[in-house]
């Protein structure tokens with residue numbers, strides 16, 4: 001026992017480079033010795049996150065990528081990247097072991113857990129000041145990028161305080177008042193609001209009056225004047241899924257997440273006092289709720305393509321802290337063992353490629369006529385539907401359900417599971433602990449096990465912000 005302790009102490013001394021200074025160290029305890037080390041200061045923070053990424057979704061994409069591409073996922077390569085600090089993150093909210101995105105983003109954004117559904121308003125009703133407000137006060141520029149509505153819970157959790165996440169009109173107003181410098185995503189409908197009395201509030205001229213460049217398409221985004229504030233709204237609601245943008249020319253002028261992230265960095269880079277930028281791959285969560293295997297795979301792959309942009313930036317700007325993480329799991333997505341001795345799981349990663357569109361794209365197509373269309377179904381999923389399957393979907397269309405994914409899963413779920421070997425635990429969020437990767441100054445303060453609300457303190461400390 002004694003021998004083991006001595007040897008582990010020697011190991012610690014070697015690892016911490018302190019072997020020569022052994023005599024000045026106390027004879028017991030190792031953690032205390034590392035505490036004196038000053039935490040690095042970061043001029044910029046890039047907070048790159050996926051909404052609703054199960055560990056199983058990473059596993060699905062990892063094996064798909066290995067089978068179909070020459071290089072592994074960037075997400076997996078992060079594990080071998082120099083300077084990595086890594087944590088396992090507990091994602092609970094104030095009132096549930098299973099968080100929603102509003103409470104999760106608030107925990108990161110203000111350092112306190114709130115109830116599900118609230119954005120930076122604590123259980124007693126007190127408003128909490130979000131990190132982008134602190135950043136702004138310390139002279140930093142601020143940015144939010146998402147494939148969801150920009151007024152959705154995750155970007156709002158870094159920058160606004162509202163009692164209910166559904167108050168997206170109020171969130172748009174707070175963006176204007178708080179002058180978030182770069183806003184790129186969907187959600188145009190909340191910037192031109194029709195009031196109950198029929199009158200209209202148009203925030204766009206007010207953003208213009210504050211000096212914002214306004215863009216609505218990928219072409220316009222690629223032509224923005226560099227530097228200065230920027231508002232880009234590329235869809236009335238969420239930005240269409242990656243799988244649909246790739247396979248439907250109607251979306252050819254909608255930017256992808258990589259385009260938006262790069263544009264945001266172009267605007268924010270060079271700001272004298274630095275910046276804080278949150279980038280959200282928001283629709284992995286939506287595909288998880290919909291149990292949509294094709295949707296989730298391509299949505300995560302698009303997020304994955306943002307990672308090299310971030311790594312390139314921190315390499316040329318070593319005063320930048322980068323965090324890559326997710327807020328919770330959604331759907332319990334897994335590539336399951338299939339067939340005898342699981343030998344069918346590999347071929348299933350080929351068959352998943354016959355999925356060419358999301359369930360949302362199908363829903364929009366059917367709703368345009370009010371009729372189930374077997375040709376559209378075949379285009380999207382590569383399946384010839386039976387009359388029974390068609391009838392299930394038609395009944396849901398007749399009932400004008402909000403999300404058609406329930407009926408599509410009822411009709412085609414078993415068949416899709418046999419095709420792709422992708423299984424789901426539910427259409428809800430999950431309580432699983434999730435990965436957090438961090439690089440750059442300040443990231444050394446990240447403990448191996450972290451609670452979501454502890455990240456705020458690490459970010460503000462790295463930025464030299466007093467709270």
Ligand SMILES: [Zn+2]
Pocket residue numbers: 052101285286289330429
């Ligand atoms: Zn969700």
